[in-house]
Amino acid sequence: MAQMNMIDAIRSAHDVVMAKDPNVVVLGEDVGYFGGVFRCTDGLQRKYGEHRVLDAPIAEGGIIAAAIGMGVNGLRPVAEIQFADYIYPGFDQVASELARLRYRTCGDYFSPVTIRTPCGGGIRGGQTHSQSPEGIFTHVSGITTVMPSNPYDAKGLLISAIESDDPVVFFEPKRIYNGPFDGDPNKPAVPWTTHPKGEVPEDYFTVPLGIADIVKPGSELTIITYGTLVHVAQAAARLTGVDAEIIDVRTLAPLDVSTLADSVCKTGRCLIAHEATRFSGFGAELAATVQENCFYSLEAPIERVAGWDTPYPHAFEWQYFPGQKRIAAGIRKVMEAQ
Amino acid sequence: MMEQRAYDLFMQNLVKGTSHLALGQEAVAAGFGEAMRSDDYTFCTYRGHNHTLVRGASMTGILGELMGRECGLLNGKGGSMHLMSVEHGAMGSYAIIGAHMPIAAGAAWSAQYRESGQVAVCFFGDGTTNIGAFHESLNFAAVWSLPVVYVCENNLYMEYTPIGDVTAVKNPGADRASAYGLEPILIDGNDVDLVYATAQAAIAKARDGGGPSLLEVQTYRHGGHSRADPGKYRPDEEVKAWLARDPIPAYRKQLLAAGVSDSTLDTIDQEVSDRVDAAEATARSSSPPPLDIADTDLWADGTSTWRT
Numbered sequence: 319m320a321q322m323n324m325i326d327a328i329r330s331a332h333d334v335v336m337a338k339d340p341n342v343v344v345l346g347e348d349v350g351y352f353g354g355v356f357r358c359t360d361g362l363q364r365k366y367g368e369h370r371v372l373d374a375p376i377a378e379g380g381i382i383a384a385a386i387g388m389g390v391n392g393l394r395p396v397a398e399i400q401f402a403d404y405i406y407p408g409f410d411q412v413a414s415e416l417a418r419l420r421y422r423t424c425g426d427y428f429s430p431v432t433i434r435t436p437c438g439g440g441i442r443g444g445q446t447h448s449q450s451p452e453g454i455f456t457h458v459s460g461i462t463t464v465m466p467s468n469p470y471d472a473k474g475l476l477i478s479a480i481e482s483d484d485p486v487v488f489f490e491p492k493r494i495y496n497g498p499f500d501g502d503p504n505k506p507a508v509p510w511t512t513h514p515k516g517e518v519p520e521d522y523f524t525v526p527l528g529i530a531d532i533v534k535p536g537s538e539l540t541i542i543t544y545g546t547l548v549h550v551a552q553a554a555a556r557l558t559g560v561d562a563e564i565i566d567v568r569t570l571a572p573l574d575v576s577t578l579a580d581s582v583c584k585t586g587r588c589l590i591a592h593e594a595t596r597f598s599g600f601g602a603e604l605a606a607t608v609q610e611n612c613f614y615s616l617e618a619p620i621e622r623v624a625g626w627d628t629p630y631p632h633a634f635e636w637q638y639f640p641g642q643k644r645i646a647a648g649i650r651k652v653m654e655a656q
Numbered sequence: 657m658m659e660q661r662a663y664d665l666f667m668q669n670l671v672k673g674t675s676h677l678a679l680g681q682e683a684v685a686a687g688f689g690e691a692m693r694s695d696d697y698t699f700c701t702y703r704g705h706n707h708t709l710v711r712g713a714s715m716t717g718i719l720g721e722l723m724g725r726e727c728g729l730l731n732g733k734g735g736s737m738h739l740m741s742v743e744h745g746a747m748g749s750y751a752i753i754g755a756h757m758p759i760a761a762g763a764a765w766s767a768q769y770r771e772s773g774q775v776a777v778c779f780f781g782d783g784t785t786n787i788g789a790f791h792e793s794l795n796f797a798a799v800w801s802l803p804v805v806y807v808c809e810n811n812l813y814m815e816y817t818p819i820g821d822v823t824a825v826k827n828p829g830a831d832r833a834s835a836y837g838l839e840p841i842l843i844d845g846n847d848v849d850l851v852y853a854t855a856q857a858a859i860a861k862a863r864d865g866g867g868p869s870l871l872e873v874q875t876y877r878h879g880g881h882s883r884a885d886p887g888k889y890r891p892d893e894e895v896k897a898w899l900a901r902d903p904i905p906a907y908r909k910q911l912l913a914a915g916v917s918d919s920t921l922d923t924i925d926q927e928v929s930d931r932v933d934a935a936e937a938t939a940r941s942s943s944p945p946p947l948d949i950a951d952t953d954l955w956a957d958g959t960s961t962w963r964t
Binding site for chain 1: 697731733740742743747748750752755758759760761762763764765766776789799800952953954955958961
């Protein structure tokens with residue numbers, strides 16, 4: 319085992335898979351010579367060569383499309399979109415082509431592309447370097463949508479994603495690249511060495527796609543969340559003293575319905591937390607799924623705590639961000655409901 | 657002939673939805689089809705029946721796909737705008753303008769990486785030259801020296817608007833070539849021998865590591881943009897002049913002048929006509945696809961639902 323932060327873990331996932339499979343290639347803006355703005359591909363071009371780790375021009379639609387084309391004949395491209403906020407010019411390629419090639423061709427033709435992209439706020443990124451657009455991708459049938467919350471999962475899930483024959487959009491919450499973050503920006507940053515999931519095998523291993531993780535078992539309330547808020551939710555639950563079962567969804571689509579449903583049917587209460595905008599957010603799908611599966615076990619309305627229905631306002635970052643206080647208030651509301 | 661039959665089938669309401677015919681533009685697909693190696697890639701647009709056919713895809717499969725029958729190339733899941741035959745290197749017709757151009761660059765990159773010697777040929781219309789993907793693709797192709805041939809079929813209209821009204825340069829393809837360090841190439845796309853020779857040269861250059869080409873071939877679609885369009889926005893004299901340059905009778909004349917006999921050409925015509933008849937008959941008798949295929953092949957395990 320080694321100590322890794324999420325950046326190390328993601329780099330290691332690339333390294334392990336590239337060493338194993340010569341068909342894995344990496345492309346994106348600044349990923350080669352420079353090693354990526356967040357350093358996730360640092361050293362890969364030196365090790366594997368310019369022909370396998372390509373510096374692409376600034377053209378997100380082109381990058382994703384080129385990856386699709388590379389994948390037509392056995393290659394496994396990993397495309398980095400430097401910030402999730404830059405992914406929109408490539409959305410057409412994801413929604414209109416990548417997601418539906420297999421379906422359209424009755425299985426004759428597919429492209430096992432993995433698109434990695436850092437997402438989320440909490441880094442003073444402002445409106446266009448802080449977004450969490452995962453719900454836009456879960457709405458597209460045929461796209462596996464993943465968001466890890468720690469280095470161990472990041473490596474294991476990324477290897478699974480690259481090896482999957484389905485296209486994957488892999489969101490990396492950049493606020494927790496360097497350490498788990500409990501939602502309190504006034505506390506000193508904590509490194510991943512303090513967290514058990516900062517211990518990551520150096521060799522090949524996988525974390526399966528499509529399986530949620532029960533981060534902390536509990537009996538009074540289920541908190542369904544993912545990404546940075548997995549850590550914030552744990553801190554918020556401690557603040558309230560409620561014995562919450564906390565579930566890290568990890569793979570948003572396809573969704574591990576049974577893990578969520580079993581938990582809520584057991585606890586009878588449910589809070590959903592994500593950083594993305596609330597309206598039509600992924601939380602709405604989670605709430606509907608829980609309702610469909612657990613209606614007769616619910617003792618309170620399902621509560622959602624999410625980002626505001628506005629762009630990420632630079633000066634009000636910590637009000638927009640669903641921090642400990644907002645999640646704790648949500649927990650109390652669900653617990654007090656009769 | 658196949659496209660004319662597709663049109664007839666429309667009129668009998670056997671082909672549902674829209675379709676985009678390339679009557680008048682046949683010389684482009686024919687010339688390139690002859691110049692390509694069997695494992696080369698083709699990427700084309702929703703006006704792509706001919707481009708798919710010339711790679712060797714079955715006529716029954718094409719007509720069946722248009723008619724939404726089980727015998728269709730994609731079991732009816734694609735329709736007229738999404739013909740594809742991977743085994744023939746026909747990597748798809750794409751209905752989103754420009755979407756396939758960077759995909760073709762990626763396919764060419766894959767061929768380069770695997771040292772397979774394959775070339776990707778990507779067809780698109782004049783309207784595509786104004787979308788970002790066109791420029792991104794040419795830059796990719798030039799920067800990475802990809803084995804790809806981009807073929808702009810300039811039929812003078814982007815859907816319903818004259819291309820000159822919405823484009824900053826006179827020749828939408830050729831005049832952009834220099835921006836990517838490429839030679840401007842502008843040819844008569846109704847001259848099938850010239851198309852063939854130009855295609856051969858560009859494909860050979862790509863295969864030999866000489867990098868990409870951008871060709872503008874000037875041609876004309878005899879009909880409107882799609883089934884719903886009679887094309888009345890085009891001046892009568894213009895249509896008349898281009899109909900007189902129909903590449904198929906023109907080539908027949910050329911072959912006769914070269915000494916090929918009338919009867920040989922008649923025999924070929926008859927053979928093609930018989931093949932179209934047979935394809936139509938098979939497609940007509942083929943059942944609609946079973947509804948349960950609608951739930952297949954979304955995910956890699958073949959299903960449309962979650963796997964665990």
